[in-house]
Amino acid sequence: xxxxxxxxxxxxxxxxxxxxxxxxxxxxxxxxxxxxxxxxxxxxxxxxxxxxxxxxxxxxxxxxxxxxxxxxxxxxxxxxxxxxxxxxxxxxxxxxxxxxxxxxxxxxxxxxxxxxxxxxxxxxxxxxxxxxxxxxxxxxxxxxxxxxxxxxxxxxxxxxxxxxxxxxxxxxxxxxxxxxxxxxxxxxxxxxxxxxxxxxxxxxxxxxxxxxxxxxxxxxxxxxxxxxxxxxxxxxxxxxxxxxxxxxxxxxxxxxxxxxxxxxxxxxxxxxxxxxxxxxxxxxxxxxxxxxxxxxxxxxxxxxxxxxxxxxxxxxxxxxxxxxxxxxxxxxxxxxxxxxxxxxxxxxxxxxxxxxxxxxxxxxxxxxxxxxxxxxxxxxxxx
Ligand code: FAD
Ligand code: UDP
Numbered sequence: 392x393x394x395x396x397x398x399x400x401x402x403x404x405x406x407x408x409x410x411x412x413x414x415x416x417x418x419x420x421x422x423x424x425x426x427x428x429x430x431x432x433x434x435x436x437x438x439x440x441x442x443x444x445x446x447x448x449x450x451x452x453x454x455x456x457x458x459x460x461x462x463x464x465x466x467x468x469x470x471x472x473x474x475x476x477x478x479x480x481x482x483x484x485x486x487x488x489x490x491x492x493x494x495x496x497x498x499x500x501x502x503x504x505x506x507x508x509x510x511x512x513x514x515x516x517x518x519x520x521x522x523x524x525x526x527x528x529x530x531x532x533x534x535x536x537x538x539x540x541x542x543x544x545x546x547x548x549x550x551x552x553x554x555x556x557x558x559x560x561x562x563x564x565x566x567x568x569x570x571x572x573x574x575x576x577x578x579x580x581x582x583x584x585x586x587x588x589x590x591x592x593x594x595x596x597x598x599x600x601x602x603x604x605x606x607x608x609x610x611x612x613x614x615x616x617x618x619x620x621x622x623x624x625x626x627x628x629x630x631x632x633x634x635x636x637x638x639x640x641x642x643x644x645x646x647x648x649x650x651x652x653x654x655x656x657x658x659x660x661x662x663x664x665x666x667x668x669x670x671x672x673x674x675x676x677x678x679x680x681x682x683x684x685x686x687x688x689x690x691x692x693x694x695x696x697x698x699x700x701x702x703x704x705x706x707x708x709x710x711x712x713x714x715x716x717x718x719x720x721x722x723x724x725x726x727x728x729x730x731x732x733x734x735x736x737x738x739x740x741x742x743x744x745x746x747x748x749x750x751x752x753x754x755x756x757x758x759x760x761x762x763x764x765x766x767x768x769x770x771x772x773x774x
Contacts, residue, residue, distance in 0.1 A: 403623035404430045406759075409615040410630030411600070412440020413748045414735030417471075418628055420603045421756035431609040432618060434631075438609060441706065442596045442745060444685075449655045451681060451693040452595055456706070457651060458666060458679035458695065459596065462586040463746035469588040471753060475602040478590035479686050483583040485677075487668040489548050495581040496668055497574050498545060506548070516577040533562035533570035541575050553670035557699050558647055558709060566710040568742070583666075591685060626759075630735035632705050633721045641720045644740060646705030652696040661692050674698055708740045715740075732759065 406422050408415045411433040419429050437443050441456040460483045463469055487496035494502040500516050503509065511519060523542025527535045533554060537546040546562075550570055554562045562570055574585075582589075592599045610618070619627075629636055634644040652675070665683035669675060675696040682692050708714070718740040725733045734755050736743045743751065 401623075402428070403625050404428045405625050406430075406628055407432065407615070407619070407622055407624035407626075408628040408630070410434075410440060410735065411438040411604070411609055411611070412630060412735060413442060413745055414630040414738070414752045415440070415628065416600055416603045417749050417752035418734060418756050418759075419607050420475075421753065422759065423607050425756075425760050429607055430622065430624070431604070431607060432613050432615045432622075433609060433611045434614045436612050437597070438604060438611070439597050439600045440630075443600075444595045444597050447653065447655060447693055449689070449691045449693060451655060451689050451691060452685045452687050453653060453681050453693050453695065454596075454684075455651065455653070457649060457697055458681070458684055459745065460584070460589075460665070460684060461591055461745060462584040462589045463744075464586050464588070465746055465750055466587075467753070468746045468749045472592075472599065472749065476599040477593040479593045480589070481591045481684065481686065482589050483666070483684070484581055484664040485583045485666045485668055486662075486664050487549055487670055488672065489670065493663065493667065496549065497576055497583070498541065498549060499576040499581055500579050501581065503545075513577045513579075520575070520577070530567050533565040533567055535563075536567045536571045537562070537575075545575075549670050551670075553668060553676055556670075556674070557676050558707075559699065559701060560709070560711070564711060566712070566715075569710055595685070627731045628755075629731055629733050630738050632737040633718070633725060633733055633740060636731075636733075636738075637721060637724050640724075641717060644717055644721065645709045645714055646737070647707040647709055648700050648703035649706050650698040650700055650703065652698065653693060654696070655691055655693045657691055659690060659692060661694050705737055708736065708742055710742055 405427040406429045408419050408429060408431045411431050415431055416438065419431050423429050442459045443456065444452055444454050447453045485496045486493040489506065492505055494505045500511065500513055503516055503519065504511055520541050523544065524540055525538050525542060527539045530536055530539055534546070537550045550562060554565065554570065558565060632644065632646065661680045662678065666677050666679045668677045675698045678694055678696050680692055680694045682689060732755060733739055734752055735748055
């Protein structure tokens with residue numbers, strides 16, 4: 392039923408959902424499938440949240456909000472999404488531009504051999520790392536994670552500059568979990584992820600979202616604040632930034648933003664892998680070429696440069712103790728609102744990948760539909 396007809400019946404929606412990203416769309420699908428009346432309100436002009444993809448002027452499929460690579464260890468999450476998309480197997484590979492060479496990232500056997508002109512075996516690399524590692528009593532920060540494993544030289548070459556650019560903070564000021572996302576290997580495995588399931592939606596994310604939202608009304612170009620007073624509903628599901636919901640009453644939660652510079656080049660291939668990282672040079676952190684990721688064949692190619700910035704749309708929560716402290720105050724307000732459920736990366740201030748958001752949304756749907764169900768999401772990749 393469209394929103395106007397629904398309002399004409401006078402019957403409230405069971406759920407008004409703010410945001411059509413993974414959190415909002417998965418919840419909408421689950422609740423709709425259970426026979427609930429659901430309406431989504433989305434501020435942007437499209438569905439999909441940050442995972443939205445579209446064809447650019449040249450006809451290349453791009454991710455306007457930066458490269459999104461799907462990976463998960465959760466059979467539940469992969470099985471659930473497989474009902475809405477076919478997949479193209481894809482294992483992401485990243486090279487880092489360091490001292491004039493392009494070398495594998497995560498750091499592996501080939502990275503070290505290329506960088507230092509060595510010919511080590513995996514076994515020897517273990518001793519190499521051990522001889523350079525600086526033990527710390529407790530691994531607390533993003534500096535500790537790397538320095539305690541591979542030492543200061545590799546830390547400086549691959550992590551310190553990149554992290555300072557990406558977050559505007561030194562790794563010593565960020566939780567260990569941030570750089571711990573990128574492992575160090577003694578093998579030649581050059582995949583960025585090692586998850587069991589690694590694949591891209593065969594016809595893109597937007598098609599996946601269209602399938603998720605089949606039969607569910609979505610009001611795009613609409614901030615929920617403009618309509619909340621006139622759309623009767625029993626319960627609100629909110630997937631935007633949690634501090635904005637509460638009018639920043641405790642002050643702003645820090646988020647990191649990005650400026651995306653998209654370019655199309657009149658050549659089939661721009662760079663050798665899906666992403667090249669630039670830890671030490673330039674104002675951007677990385678360049679991604681979509682055709683590697685999507686598998687599209689096209690005579691031209693499109694790439695995106697990511698320039699981190701403090702201002703702009705909130706993309707990343709910033710994991711550090713003082714921010715967790717401030718979030719806990721907002722979380723207490725959120726818990727007290729029994730009429731509202733907060734879900735997703737910005738609403739729960741967690742540096743979640745797509746699969747983790749899907750797992751969180753599935754668990755939340757189970758709890759809403761069956762209040763005694765547990766809150767935690769089984770099997771979500773804790774990457
Ligand atoms: P979002 O996708 O942000 O959706 C929230 C929606 O709510 C938005 O569309 C927003 O417009 C809407 N909204 C907010 N406020 C309002 C309001 N007041 N009224 C109406 N609507 C509102 N994850 C991976 O697994 N793999 C990757 O490779 C990957 N790469 C990434 C690269 C970048 C640059 C970024 C920023 C993220 C990446 N992610 C990746 C993470 C992924 O984007 C998120 O996990 C996921 O999109 C979060 O979904 P969500 O629904 O919580 O939030
Ligand atoms: N990182 C780094 N150098 C790299 C890649 C990553 O220092 O070449 C650090 C950096 O702090 C980054 C974090 O590891 O923000 C997580 O990297 P990931 O690629 O997972 O970031 P995302 O894709 O979420 O932006």
